[in-house]
Amino acid sequence: MSGKADWATKDYYKELGVSKDASAEEIKKAYRRLARANHPDSNPGDTAKHEKFKTIAEAYDVIGDPEERKQYDQIRSAPVGGFGGQGGFDVSDLFGQRGGGAGQGGLGDMFGDLFGGGRARQPRPQRGSDVESSATISFVDAIDGVTISLRLTSDAPCVSCRGTGGKPGTKPHICMVCEGAGMVASTSGGAFTLNETCPACGGRQLVYDDPCPTCGGSGRGMSARSIQARIPAGVKDGQKIRLRGKGSPGENGGPNGDLFVTVKVSPHRLFGRKGDHLTLEVPVGFDEAALGAEIKVPTLKHGPVTLKIPAGTPNGRTFRVRGKGARKADGTNGDLLVTVEVQVPAVLDQPSREAVQAYREAMAGKPLRAKLFEES
Structure with a gap:
């Protein structure tokens, strides 16, 4: 995807075949129609359609988002002269890239580099998964309560892609299956419609054309860690203790999962x-x-x-x-x-x-x- 400095020279409305005054619904329908026709999964080996898919995805990332579209329209409507006098200015000035570079107070400082200039949509937070473990304690410790150390191996965000599922250095685009919602409707042949996690993006709302080579695009890996767990006094043999927030780490700021410890109590010689x-x-x-x-x-x-x-x-x-x-x-x-x-x-x-x-x-x-x- 291109940076915001390229917005002045790219007509995203034309790429999607809609007018500048098109409604959000019209833009969405146009994107879905073009995305289905040009998606790489439906056109294996067709390089031209692959490139077209990237282009329309870039266009929808911008004008499909109300805030991005507003900024895009402002930049496209600004007078661009390039001669630096009373009647106009250079687009590079607009982004602070003339003279002292992007860090000298231009709009580039204000906009930053959100997904390389694409849609600034943040994936929704996801709760980490729950983890189960077991621990054996003495009969006396079960009566009094005890703090134990547990060595856990659990699911965690991939260390290479940080949980995004994309190849490091590449840019994502909105998932065309769920349209960035992260959820899809499923009827399962019954009278009720249920929402379930999107199978294409795994609920992340964004997808990468190039998957992470470490995790294969899953965004997940394994993490080994040690924690201190408090077993309460009076715990019984076979009882399951819930430790909130001690499970797998969440994604995108989501809460950690919980740890469930099944306690096994060693028998006492008398009691x-x-x-x-x-x-x-x-x-x-x-x-x-x-x-x-x-x-x-x-x-x-x-x-x-x-x-x-x-x-x-x-x-x-x-x-x-x-x-x-x-x-x-x-x-x-x-x-x-x-x-x-x-x-x-x-x-x-x-x-x-x-x-x-x-x-x-x-x-x-x-x-x-x-x-x-x-x-x-």
Whole structure:
């Protein structure tokens, strides 16, 4: 595409076959008609039509944009004499290219070099994609919360073209498929019309004739980075944590995506987890269960506590120790659930055997299974 200094010598209205007073809709229709007829994909090997396509794209980039068209019309209507006297001036003066160059206060300073003088359309911001990862933490860290370091490899803008998808140094033009909207309508055979990302420009609104050789025109690459992630207290095994803004970088000023971390919690040798409560299985002797006892049991972080076992406690009974469990979302703690397991000795010495034998004889008149044989 040409620079703005060439506008005075180029008739973009003539290139599109419209009058200077044509409406924006008339200009758009003319561009679409000519673009379809001359697009390189429809005319492989036809150099003349390829050049025509570039010319009409350049014309539409300028007069298809209200602000660019206004500037173009002002430049085209300015008196150009070239003799530097009272009656006119040189176009190069208009762009500050005479004498001290473009940096000496001409309109070139004001306009700059937007896409090489083409349409100053900025692609819409695009949100970065979400990233998923996993992390394994200890049981204690899951209860207390922990900050971990994660090494991520994720999708990111191509380092060569900076996400544009075009060969570095080349200029873009408006996508003819979506007409610069970045979205196209899709009916999918149903009664509703849905908008979806334009397949031709990938939502960038602009396209390049020469794709970036590094990314093949996708505008995307891979990025490796390390981040610090805070895992909250009370996280459960298999829970997915969302870290906002820690995903892939956005494009054109768009926000970053999010990072989703699936947490795997290593088992503890003593404690288990039941919601916000911790669980613990404690062995007790037959005599302790039968006669009652006070025993000490460990907690995860608060030191041992004394648990009272009532006489006649059956195997598998669960006792609750309040406030010694996992951290809840409101900052309080759950409970510790202690389940007793009555132990039966595998081997008895002679005194113990005699004591158990005496117990059996004492219970002989109270059979445990008598109710199993009662008539219903």
